[in-house]
Amino acid sequence: MIVQRLDRTPWLLEDLQDLRDHARVDPNGYDDVALRRMFVAAVLEAEEHGQLALFPQTVRVTLDAWPRGHTFRLPIGPLLDWDSVSTTADGQPFEDFNTMTGQWPVLRLTGARPCGQVVIEYASGCEYQSHKIPTDLAHALMDQALAYYDARGPGDPKAQALSPHFARIVGRYRGVRI
Known part of the structure; x- marks a missing residue:
C-alpha cells in the first residue's frame, strides 16, 4: 500500500x-x-x-489488489466529503462500494472485488x-x-x-x- x-x-x-x-x-x-x-x-x-x-488535502492510496475482506479502512482521516471518494481498478472507474464516514472512514464493497491495482483518492482534513x-x-x-x-x-x-x-x-x- x-x-x-x-x-x-x-x-x-x-x-x-x-x-x-x-x-x-x-x-x-x-x-x-x-x-x-x-x-x-x-x-x-x-x-x-x-x-x-489537520488541514484539507487530497489523499491517494494505491493498492496492488483489494484486501481480502470486503472492507478497507482509509489510512488517513477524517474524511471531508464522502462524495470526494473516487476509485479505479486497473485504470477503470470502480463504483461498487459504500463509504462509511467518520473519524476513520471505511469503504465497503457492494459487489464483486475489483481486480488488479486499486487507486483510491479522497479529500481529508479539518477546517x-x-x-x-x-x-x-x-x-x-x-x-x-x-x-x-x-x-x-x-x-x-x-x-x-x-x-x-x-x-x-x-x-x-x-x-x-x-
Whole structure:
C-alpha cells in the first residue's frame, strides 16, 4: 500500500498570541517567522504520528489488489466529503462500494472485488481555522511547538523528541488497524 498526501499546504497561525503565551515568549523578543515554522513542524509531525489530516488535502492510496475482506479502512482521516471518494481498478472507474464516514472512514464493497491495482483518492482534513481543530489537539500542537522552541540551537539531539503530552494526545486520534 502506498499512501500519498497531495496538495498539502499547512495553514499558518494568523494570531500567534496563544502560542506566545504558551511558550512564555516576549512578543518583541523572538522572530515570529521561526515561531510559525515551529508550529507548522508540529502540525506536520501530528499528521504523520496520528495518521491525520489537520488541514484539507487530497489523499491517494494505491493498492496492488483489494484486501481480502470486503472492507478497507482509509489510512488517513477524517474524511471531508464522502462524495470526494473516487476509485479505479486497473485504470477503470470502480463504483461498487459504500463509504462509511467518520473519524476513520471505511469503504465497503457492494459487489464483486475489483481486480488488479486499486487507486483510491479522497479529500481529508479539518477546517483551515485552528478553532475547528479539537481543543486537545490544538493544545498538543502548541506543546510540541514549545518543545521545538526549547530545543532550538545546537544541543542534545535526544532532547528534541516528541513531547509526552503531544504523543499521548495525538495517539488517541490514531486509527486502530484491523
